[in-house]
Amino acid sequence: MNSGDYKLARSNTQWSLQPEIEMKFAHFLINQAVDAAFCLGENAQFLYVNDATCRMTEYSREELLSMRLQDIDVDFSLHNWSNINSEGSLTFKSRYRTKRGRIFLVEISISYVKQQDIEFGCAFVREISDEIVELSVQKWTDGLRDAKDNLQQEFSQLKSKEIELEASLSLLRSTLESTAIGIVAVNSEGDILSLNQKFVDMWQIPESLILSKKCPRCKAFFENKLKDPQAFNRLIWEVSSQSDFESYDILELKDGRVFAHYSKPHLLDGKIIGRVWSIWDITESKQTEEALRLNAVRFRTLAETTDTSTFLIQGTRLCYINPAVEQLTGYTKEELLTGFDLRRLIKSKRRRQVRKQSEATNFEYQEMNILTKSGTERWLACAVVMLDGVLDFGGKPVEMIAGIDITDYKYAELGLNQALEQAKQLSELRARFLSMVCHQFRTPLNIVSFSNSLLKEEVDKRTQKKIQPLLDHIQKATEQLGQMLDDILFFSKAEAEKINYEPKPLELVDFCNDLVAEMQMTISKIRINFVTQENSLTACIDKKLLEPILKNLLDNAIKYSPSGITVDLRLSCENEQLIFQVEDRGIGISALDQQRIFEPFYRGTNIDRIPGTGLGLSILKTLVDLHHGQVSVESQLGVGTTFTVTLALIKSEFSSSEL
Numbered sequence: 030m031n032s033g034d035y036k037l038a039r040s041n042t043q044w045s046l047q048p049e050i051e052m053k054f055a056h057f058l059i060n061q062a063v064d065a066a067f068c069l070g071e072n073a074q075f076l077y078v079n080d081a082t083c084r085m086t087e088y089s090r091e092e093l094l095s096m097r098l099q100d101i102d103v104d105f106s107l108h109n110w111s112n113i114n115s116e117g118s119l120t121f122k123s124r125y126r127t128k129r130g131r132i133f134l135v136e137i138s139i140s141y142v143k144q145q146d147i148e149f150g151c152a153f154v155r156e157i158s159d160e161i162v163e164l165s166v167q168k169w170t171d172g173l174r175d176a177k178d179n180l181q182q183e184f185s186q187l188k189s190k191e192i193e194l195e196a197s198l199s200l201l202r203s204t205l206e207s208t209a210i211g212i213v214a215v216n217s218e219g220d221i222l223s224l225n226q227k228f229v230d231m232w233q234i235p236e237s238l239i240l241s242k243k244c245p246r247c248k249a250f251f252e253n254k255l256k257d258p259q260a261f262n263r264l265i266w267e268v269s270s271q272s273d274f275e276s277y278d279i280l281e282l283k284d285g286r287v288f289a290h291y292s293k294p295h296l297l298d299g300k301i302i303g304r305v306w307s308i309w310d311i312t313e314s315k316q317t318e319e320a321l322r323l324n325a326v327r328f329r330t331l332a333e334t335t336d337t338s339t340f341l342i343q344g345t346r347l348c349y350i351n352p353a354v355e356q357l358t359g360y361t362k363e364e365l366l367t368g369f370d371l372r373r374l375i376k377s378k379r380r381r382q383v384r385k386q387s388e389a390t391n392f393e394y395q396e397m398n399i400l401t402k403s404g405t406e407r408w409l410a411c412a413v414v415m416l417d418g419v420l421d422f423g424g425k426p427v428e429m430i431a432g433i434d435i436t437d438y439k440y441a442e443l444g445l446n447q448a449l450e451q452a453k454q455l456s457e458l459r460a461r462f463l464s465m466v467c468h469q470f471r472t473p474l475n476i477v478s479f480s481n482s483l484l485k486e487e488v489d490k491r492t493q494k495k496i497q498p499l500l501d502h503i504q505k506a507t508e509q510l511g512q513m514l515d516d517i518l519f520f521s522k523a524e525a526e527k528i529n530y531e532p533k534p535l536e537l538v539d540f541c542n543d544l545v546a547e548m549q550m551t552i553s554k555i556r557i558n559f560v561t562q563e564n565s566l567t568a569c570i571d572k573k574l575l576e577p578i579l580k581n582l583l584d585n586a587i588k589y590s591p592s593g594i595t596v597d598l599r600l601s602c603e604n605e606q607l608i609f610q611v612e613d614r615g616i617g618i619s620a621l622d623q624q625r626i627f628e629p630f631y632r633g634t635n636i637d638r639i640p641g642t643g644l645g646l647s648i649l650k651t652l653v654d655l656h657h658g659q660v661s662v663e664s665q666l667g668v669g670t671t672f673t674v675t676l677a678l679i680k681s682e683f684s685s686s687e688l
Contacts, residue, residue, distance in 0.1 A: 213308075
């Protein structure tokens with residue numbers, strides 16, 4: 030819009046002003062404004078300023094219209110004026126300088142205007158220095174408040190640290206009072222600053238005594254307690270509290286006690302301010318030390334006079350031997366104790382387990398093979414023990430070996446082993462001989478049995494009554510002889526250890542029921558009663574060995590019991606063990622016979638004419654041993670007998686293979 034567009038005309042109820050009048054009103058209005066206002070042309074040249082701008086800058090209108098904005102704007106170069114053209118308007122803060130040089134803060138809002146190809150900027154400026162002062166006062170007030178809060182927080186922290194320090198001091202006092210060492214702190218003037226009750230108790234200090242180096246009574250008190258007061262004065266009393274060396278001394282009291290004394294300077298910021306004494310009672314330690322010294326003398330005296338070879342070994346070298354070692358090995362003491370290689374002396378050693386040796390025993394038994402200087406071998410039975418701290422050898426543990434010569438015994442043992450090996454070979458020869466004999470007897474025995482059967486079939490009925498009993502006797506004798514040969518053959522195999530133990534899972538309740546039923550079919554006069562609390566019991570066991578064990582016991586019970594009597598077979602399981610019991614009510618076994626009942630070919634003295642080989646129970650004992658079990662007997666003459674077989678309960682084949 031240009032000035033030519035303005036005309037005084039009436040439209041409805043409004044009047045339009047002429048341009049000249051409107052310009053006057055605008056000029057009057059802008060100069061009455063409180064805030065500074067001005068227009069800027071190219072290069073920020075002032076094109077127009079109002080009265081407030083002149084008052085603010087202290088320049089006249091004519092002066093300002095000849096100036097540019099950067100002449101009064103201190104921060105002119107800091108602003109990005111190009112943003113005005115792109116954004117249209119901008120508000121920011123800057124600092125202005127008056128004609129007299131006062132610098133103040135302003136807030137400026139400037140707008141970009143383009144009118145009829147004329148570009149200029151219109152700015153409104155307001156001084157905000159008072160706001161800064163108020164803000165500074167507010168910041169100062171807030172700073173004081175923050176400082177107050179910080180002071181309160183620091184005070185709380187100091188109070189907390191004071192409480193912690195008091196707790197630490199209380200803990201320190203409790204620690205000093207609970208320690209077994211007497212502790213005293215002395216200042217640079219020699220006055221005792223602090224001490225614990227243990228120090229008072231150790232020296233038996235009366236309450237009336239003033240503890241200070243300046244007190245003659247205090248010095249006299251300590252001197253009266255000690256055997257050597259001069260040493261006490263020299264080592265403790267006369268030592269300056271500001272001395273920088275540490276000391277350790279032994280004090281002997283008149284009452285027989287011995288104190289160890291240690292003192293060191295106490296430093297604060299690198300400066301000595303006193304000393305700290307530590308005193309503890311070592312009376313028992315001294316007595317122990319003396320006892321150890323006496324024991325060492327006694328040990329040496331004993332070792333030098335005994336016939337037992339005694340070595341003390343530290344690491345890989347000998348540090349002591351007695352004369353018996355010299356006599357045993359042929360080496361002199363000088364040879365053995367001077368860089369001697371132990372491997373030349375000890376060829377081998379083997380640990381021996383001693384029956385009923387307590388687990389708390391701190392030594393072990395070993396057998397050592399010694400090579401003497403002459404090249405002969407000797408054997409020693411040794412007790413080996415570690416002497417850790419018992420004897421002083423530089424603070425290192427020492428192994429003591431005390432051995433007796435068992436070379437003759439070892440040779441005798443070797444001879445015995447050879448004899449046992451020969452006996453084993455003879456046993457195998459006997460087993461082979463018995464096996465051969467049994468097989469040789471079996472053939473004619475079979476012929477007799479077969480012939481007897483034919484004679485029974487061909488016998489005349491008229492002579493049957495006379496001949497039949499004789500044939501029955503032949504048949505019974507043949508069966509007994511066959512059973513005897515079977516027992517002898519089985520016994521020879523068991524004795525020669527040719528019976529293999531092959532455990533497999535077996536349901537024992539069913540097995541016992543089947544065994545009883547099988548035997549009951551051939552026996553009518555005696556009843557076998559099977560008793561068990563188990564509904565089902567499976568264990569890994571060798572069936573071919575268990576069957577003759579139970580059959581043997583049941584056969585004996587039936588053989589030595591009168592007709593009409595019941596024989597009991599019991600099966601139970603207790604504490605991971607299988608228990609088989611066979612109880613009869615027969616003739617019983619005497620106490621003397623019970624001691625030999627498991628020997629081969631031995632029979633009881635009260636069996637009369639009851640046939641048997643005396644091998645049954647011996648075979649049974651061997652089979653039970655193969656199961657790593659036990660067999661026992663309880664009997665009373667005329668009452669009955671109970672045999673008990675106990676076997677380990679093994680529930681898997683893997684476990685049984687480990688036996």
